[in-house]
Amino acid sequence: MGKTAKFDVLIIGAGPAGIAAAMAASEPGKCVGLVDENSAPGGQIYRALKGQIQNSISSQIKTLDDRGVIRFDGATVYDAPRPNTLSITKGGEFQTLEYEKLILAVGARELFLPFPGWTLPNVMGVGGLQALVKAGLDVKGKRIVVAGTGPLLLAVGDFLKKYGAEVLAIAEQAPIVNLLRFSTNLLSFSSKIGQGISLIGSVGTKIRPGTWVASASGTRALNSVILSNGKTTQELECDYLACAYGFVPNLELPLLLGCAVEDGFVQVDSTQQTSVQNVYCAGEPTGIGGIDLSTLEGTIAGYFANQNDCPTLVLKARDRWKLFSKKLDATFALRTELKELASPDTVVCRCEDVRMSQLVGWESSRAAKLQTRCGMGACQGRICGPATRFLLNWEHGTVRPPLIPVPLAGLETRTSAVIEQPEN
Amino acid sequence: MGQNFDAIVVGGGIVGCACAYFLSRDLKRVLLIERGPIGGGSTAAGMGHVVVMDDSPAQFALTNYSQQLWMELYPQLNHACEPRMTGTMWVAADEEEFSHVEGKRDFYVKNGLPAEVLDTKSLEEAEPSLRKGLPGGLRIPQDSVIYPMAAAQWLLGQAQLRGCTVMLGQSVTKAKNGEATLQDGTVLSARYIVNSAGDHASSLTPEIKIEPRKGHLIITDRYPGYVNHQLVELGYLKSAHEMSQESVAFNAQPRATGQILLGSSRQFVGWNDEIDRALIAKMVKRAEEYLPSISQLSVIRTWVGFRATTSNKLPLIGFLPSDPKMLVAAGHEGLGITTSVATGMLIADLVAGRPSKIDRSPFAPTSGVAA
Numbered sequence: 062m063g064k065t066a067k068f069d070v071l072i073i074g075a076g077p078a079g080i081a082a083a084m085a086a087s088e089p090g091k092c093v094g095l096v097d098e099n100s101a102p103g104g105q106i107y108r109a110l111k112g113q114i115q116n117s118i119s120s121q122i123k124t125l126d127d128r129g130v131i132r133f134d135g136a137t138v139y140d141a142p143r144p145n146t147l148s149i150t151k152g153g154e155f156q157t158l159e160y161e162k163l164i165l166a167v168g169a170r171e172l173f174l175p176f177p178g179w180t181l182p183n184v185m186g187v188g189g190l191q192a193l194v195k196a197g198l199d200v201k202g203k204r205i206v207v208a209g210t211g212p213l214l215l216a217v218g219d220f221l222k223k224y225g226a227e228v229l230a231i232a233e234q235a236p237i238v239n240l241l242r243f244s245t246n247l248l249s250f251s252s253k254i255g256q257g258i259s260l261i262g263s264v265g266t267k268i269r270p271g272t273w274v275a276s277a278s279g280t281r282a283l284n285s286v287i288l289s290n291g292k293t294t295q296e297l298e299c300d301y302l303a304c305a306y307g308f309v310p311n312l313e314l315p316l317l318l319g320c321a322v323e324d325g326f327v328q329v330d331s332t333q334q335t336s337v338q339n340v341y342c343a344g345e346p347t348g349i350g351g352i353d354l355s356t357l358e359g360t361i362a363g364y365f366a367n368q369n370d371c372p373t374l375v376l377k378a379r380d381r382w383k384l385f386s387k388k389l390d391a392t393f394a395l396r397t398e399l400k401e402l403a404s405p406d407t408v409v410c411r412c413e414d415v416r417m418s419q420l421v422g423w424e425s426s427r428a429a430k431l432q433t434r435c436g437m438g439a440c441q442g443r444i445c446g447p448a449t450r451f452l453l454n455w456e457h458g459t460v461r462p463p464l465i466p467v468p469l470a471g472l473e474t475r476t477s478a479v480i481e482q483p484e485n
Numbered sequence: 486m487g488q489n490f491d492a493i494v495v496g497g498g499i500v501g502c503a504c505a506y507f508l509s510r511d512l513k514r515v516l517l518i519e520r521g522p523i524g525g526g527s528t529a530a531g532m533g534h535v536v537v538m539d540d541s542p543a544q545f546a547l548t549n550y551s552q553q554l555w556m557e558l559y560p561q562l563n564h565a566c567e568p569r570m571t572g573t574m575w576v577a578a579d580e581e582e583f584s585h586v587e588g589k590r591d592f593y594v595k596n597g598l599p600a601e602v603l604d605t606k607s608l609e610e611a612e613p614s615l616r617k618g619l620p621g622g623l624r625i626p627q628d629s630v631i632y633p634m635a636a637a638q639w640l641l642g643q644a645q646l647r648g649c650t651v652m653l654g655q656s657v658t659k660a661k662n663g664e665a666t667l668q669d670g671t672v673l674s675a676r677y678i679v680n681s682a683g684d685h686a687s688s689l690t691p692e693i694k695i696e697p698r699k700g701h702l703i704i705t706d707r708y709p710g711y712v713n714h715q716l717v718e719l720g721y722l723k724s725a726h727e728m729s730q731e732s733v734a735f736n737a738q739p740r741a742t743g744q745i746l747l748g749s750s751r752q753f754v755g756w757n758d759e760i761d762r763a764l765i766a767k768m769v770k771r772a773e774e775y776l777p778s779i780s781q782l783s784v785i786r787t788w789v790g791f792r793a794t795t796s797n798k799l800p801l802i803g804f805l806p807s808d809p810k811m812l813v814a815a816g817h818e819g820l821g822i823t824t825s826v827a828t829g830m831l832i833a834d835l836v837a838g839r840p841s842k843i844d845r846s847p848f849a850p851t852s853g854v855a856a
Contacts, residue, residue: 142762413742424653428522431529431634432565439706439785461786462760466706469747470780472787473766 068094070366071160076104077352078344078359079166085363087128096133139463155471162339162366169345171305176402178277190303191217201225203300208232208274210393211307218264237270243392309447310346316460333362350386410445412438426455490514490675495657498528499637501681503829505644515649520656524637530790531822533633543847551827565635567741573628574714582719583620633822663810679812684793686815695816697791699752706783709743733767792818802848813850
C-alpha cells in the first residue's frame with residue numbers, strides 16, 4: 062500500500078486556470094497535485110483529439126511533469142469527507158487526497174435553456190458538438206445550425222466549417238446594437254481583435270443577431286429548427302443543432318466546501334482566496350471571463366497558495382480583464398423572450414422527466430423540487446438547475462455528496478490514499 | 486385579535502396534513518400553518534414505507550389501523566404519490582433470527598394480516614439480489630410504499646377542497662388557550678390548536694419532550710428489479726428501540742423510479758445536519774451483508790433528516806392536560822408516514838368527541854409528559 066500524500070497545493074481542474082496555477086505554484090521541494098476529469102490536461106479550451114495534449118500547452122505540461130507535479134488525469138472529485146481532504150475516483154478506484162492549500166479551477170459548463178424539441182437526438186451544446194467532433198464525430202457535409210449566445214458561437218461555427226460542415230446559420234440572441242458596441246470595446250483588448258476579424262471573415266455572413274431557436278422538430282432525431290427574431294420565423298432543415306446560452310460556473314465543489322457564492326459566482330479576495338481559508342478559486346467560477354482572465358487568476362492563485370507574492374503586473378492585468386468580463390456579461394445578457402420558449406409540456410428536468418407545467422405555481426423552489434423531484438436525478442440538477450434559475454428565479458439547490466454518481470463502495474472509503482509520496 | 490378558526494394545525498408535515506384532512510371533514514374553518522414547504526421536514530427524509538409494526542400492542546394497533554386507512558385512500562391518490570404494494574420482506578440474517586419468524590407470522594395472521602414464511606430457496610427466488618444461503622424471511626404482502634412529500638401535499642389539497650386554508654412561510658412562536666401567535670406578531674384564535682410541528686413540537690409545547698433523532702438516507706441511480714420488496718433486517722426493531730447514541734440497520738426500498746433508497750441510521754446528535762461519512766460507510770457495509778453486490782450500484786445522493794422521538798417510542802396524540810384547547814400530534818419517530826392518517830383520524834375523533842376505532846389512551850400526551 063502506498064503512503065498518504067499531503068499536497069502542499071492541490072489544484073482541481075487542468076484547464077487554463079488550473080495549468081497556470083500549477084505553473085505558479087510548483088517549485089522543487091513542493092508537493093503539487095493537478096486533478097482533471099478528462100483523460101488529458103487542457104480542459105474545454107485546450108481540448109485536443111482524444112487522450113492527447115494540445116501543442117499549445119505541451120511545453121507547459123512537460124515543465125509541470127519535470128517539476129514533479131503529480132497529475133491525476135481522468136480523475137473526478139466526488140466528495141470532501143473531512144477537512145483538507147477530497148475523495149477522487151479514477152478508473153473505478155477511489156482515493157482520498159489531503160492538502161494544505163486547495164485551488165479550485167473547476168471551470169464552467171454550457172447553459173441549456175429548454176425549448177420544444179431541445180431533447181431530440183442531434184440537438185446538443187455548442188462546446189458539446191465541438192468536443193464530439195474532436196472525439197471523432199464526422200460532420201463533413203452535415204447541415205448545422207449554431208445558436209445561443211456568446212463569442213463561442215463564432216469560434217465553433219468556424220471550427221465546424223473547417224471540418225467540412227455546412228453552417229446554415231449562427232443565431233445569436235444578443236441584439237445587433239450590443240454586438241457593435243462590444244466590437245468597439247474589443248479595440249482595447251488587442252489580443253482579441255485579430256481573432257475576431259478572422260472569425261468574422263470565416264463565418265460572418267452566417268451571423269443572425271437578435272435571433273434564437275424557437276423550437277426544433279423531427280420524428281426520431283432532429284429534422285429542422287425554427288428560428289425567430291420575435292417578429293418573423295424561419296424554418297431550416299438541418300442535421301445538427303448546436304445550441305447553448307453561454308456558460309454557468311461549476312459551483313458544486315465550491316459549495317460543498319462551504320465557499321461563499323454570490324449572484325452565481327464564487328466570491329474571492331484579491332489573492333483569489335475564497336471565504337474558506339486556504340481554498341482558492343480561479344477562472345470561470347469567479348466570473349465568466351474566458352481564457353485570458355482564467356490564466357491570470359490561475360497564476361495569482363498559484364502564487365499566493367504557494368505563499369509567494371504575485372507580480373503587480375499580473376494583478377493589474379487581471380483587474381483589466383475583469384472589465385472585459387463585465388462587458389461580455391452585458392453584451393450577451395439573456396433576453397427575456399427566452400424565458401417563454403418552453404411550452405407547458407416541454408421537459409425541463411430530463412433525469413426525472415419533469416415538464417414545465419409541473420414547475421409553476423409553487424411557493425418556493427424547494428417545494429417544487431420536493432413535489433416533482435426536479436433536479437434530483439442522476440445529474441443532480443447540473444442541467445436543469447441553471448435553467449430553472451434563469452426561467453423561474455430559483456435559488457441554487459443544496460449540494461449533497463457525492464458530487465457525481467459513484468458506486469456505493471466509494472462512500473465506504475475511509476482510509477486515505479494509495480498514492481506514493483513524490484520523491485523530492 | 487385575528488380571525489376565528491375552528492382549528493389551527495401548526496406544521497405541514499405529513500402528520501399535520503393528515504390532521505387537516507380529517508379535521509376538515511367535520512369543521513368548516515381549518516387553517517394549516519407551515520413555515521417551509523409542505524412535507525419539507527422529517528417527511529422529506531421519510532422512506533415512505535407504510536408498514537405494520539408488531540413491537541408493542543399500541544404500535545401495532547396504530548400502524549395496522551393507519552395502513553387500513555391508507556389502503557382506502559390509495560385508489561384516490563394522484564399519480565405523484567406513487568402508491569405501490571411492494572410488501573415488506575423481513576430478512577433473517579441467521580438461524581437465531583429465523584427461529585423467531587414463525588411466532589412473528591402467527592401474530593400477524595392471528596390479527597388478520599396475511600404473512601408468509603419463506604425458506605432459503607423461496608427467499609432467493611423472491612429476492613435474487615440477496616446473499617445466497619440466508620435462512621429465510623417473512624413476507625408481509627400488505628405493506629406498501631408511497632412518495633411521502635406528494636402524499637402530504639395530496640392530503641392537504643383534499644382538505645383545501647373542503648375549505649381548509651393554508652398559510653405558508655409563517656411560523657408559530659406561541660400557542661396557548663386557543664391563541665396562536667405568528668412570527669410577525671399576529672395573533673390568531675381558534676377553538677382548537679393542533680401541534681403537529683414534528684421534531685420541533687417541543688419548542689411550541691415545552692411540556693412535551695420530543696428529541697430530534699438524526700437519520701441518513703442514500704439513494705442510488707435506477708436499477709429496476711434489483712429488489713422487489715421493501716427489505717428490512719429482522720434486527721431492525723432492535724436498532725430502532727435501542728435508545729443508544731448511534732445504531733444502524735439494513736433497510737432497502739425499491740422506489741417507483743427503479744432507484745434503491747437505502748436506510749437506516751439513528752443518532753442522537755442534536756440538530757447537526759452534516760453528512761456523517763463514517764456512518765454512511767457503516768450503512769453501506771451493513772447493506773452489503775444482505776445485498777453483496779450493492780456496493781457496485783451508483784449512488785446519486787445522500788441526505789439527512791430528523792425523526793421526532795419520544796421517550797416511550799410512541800407518538801403523542803391527544804389533548805394536552807394543561808390546555809383544553811390544545812392538542813398534540815407529534816413524535817412519530819420513524820413511522821410518521823405510516824401513522825399519519827390514523828393520527829389525523831384520532832385527532833378529528835377527539836375534537837368531535839367521538840370514540841375511535843382503536844384505544845387512544847397509550848398515545849395521550851400525559852404518558853409522554855410523565856416519561
